[in-house]
Amino acid sequence: MYKALGQDSGWIWINGEFVPWQEAKIHVLSHTLHYGSGVFEGERAYNGKIFKMTEHHQRLHDSAAMLGFEIPYTVAEINEIALELLARNHLKDAYIRPVAWHGPESLSVASYKNSVNLALASWQWTSYFPKEVLGVKLAWADWVRPAPNMAPVHAKANGQYISATLSKNKAEKEGFHDALMLDYRGYIAECTGANIFIAKDQTVYTPIADCFLNGITRQTVMQLLKEKGFKIIEKHLMPEEIKNAEEIFITGSAVEVQSVIQIGEQHFPLGAIAGEMKTAYGQLVRE
Ligand SMILES: Cc1ncc(COP(=O)(O)O)c(C=O)c1O
Known part of the structure; x- marks a missing residue:
């Protein structure tokens, strides 16, 4: 079994629950895996505070709306989940990845009848490009x-x-x-x-x-x-x-x-x- 991002400890929030890192799984027939029908965010926390947190989670909602679906958690709820996730993972300086996707109820190209799922993961990620690169x-x-x-x-x-x-x-x-x-x-x-x-x-x-x-x-x-x-x-x-x-x-x-x-x-x-x-x-x- 591969280790997601090379790590095997920590918590991921998925559809209402915090689950151990390696157990955050989805069904192989999830609509988004086949047709790319999901949305996501990328944000950083600095000293325990997520920079522009509400803006990122509002954009997640807006992106979903542009794709014609609604995320079943409010922006305020996603804010709370993100902060709780950081605390559970003992992370202060970290990257946070919320992702929303359509589930496996149907593999019609149409997605609107499928469930909408949400997960948030966080991990330590110091720099995007190699640190020594000026x-x-x-x-x-x-x-x-x-x-x-x-x-x-x-x-x-x-x-x-x-x-x-x-x-x-x-x-x-x-x-x-x-x-x-x-x-x-x-x-x-x-x-x-x-x-x-x-x-x-x-x-x-x-x-x-x-x-x-x-x-x-x-x-x-x-x-x-x-x-x-x-x-x-x-x-x-x-x-x-x-x-x-x-x-x-x-x-x-x-x-x-x-x-x-x-x-x-x-x-x-x-x-x-x-x-x-x-x-x-x-x-x-x-x-
Ligand atoms: C394609 C693309 N353009 C631009 C950006 C920069 O956006 P932001 O500053 O909101 O992270 C990102 C990163 O999210 C991106 O994926």
Whole structure:
């Protein structure tokens, strides 16, 4: 029997109960395993407090609504479960993964008659990229982010991650840390699990989140940039517009703030703005 995430101790909350780590199982005929009909969240706790907890659990509800189903626990209840989970697992600095999926009552492609299930897991996860990496290398992805009428692009829906998985598989096999995806129009969109910021001529640019996840960290960092007096512009950006970038960084709940030193063949310096944002974000999440 494999060990989930290489560990075999701890508790996972599933459908109303805390169960031992290795016993958090679902049926192989669960609808979501076959058709990707679920939603999930990714959030971090710092010193026992989950950063933007309510926003994450509200987004879980909103993502489910975009997929046409309702999570049978309120946002306030999910907040309580998440905090209880951390306490039971004796975790203060941790990653939390809520996931909601459709059960195995039917394998029709239609999901609306199936049960809605919810689980929350938490574990220690210090850094998304190897700790010693100061700046990450991104490959250009072959896959693009779809148009809003091709997929529920604003939902954090697990079925949508296949193009991200394929892009990150290829990127890692080629020696990159992650991949940068364009959208269906050819504009720069996002990484496989993070949003992107590009600094040029004393201004910070970030793509308009009109066909990908408007990250909670993206919104937080935009606010921090404004507070620090930086000019920030949301704009459709073509790949050639990164050519003279002074610095590039990416953001996400798992990634936090991470400098980018390479995209495809182009190299970028580690920059002061990313450094300042790393510090400011690090302070904010621990406040
Ligand atoms: C595809 C994708 N884009 C962006 C993000 C960043 O979102 P957030 O800052 O809310 O974690 C994530 C991570 O959740 C993601 O999976």
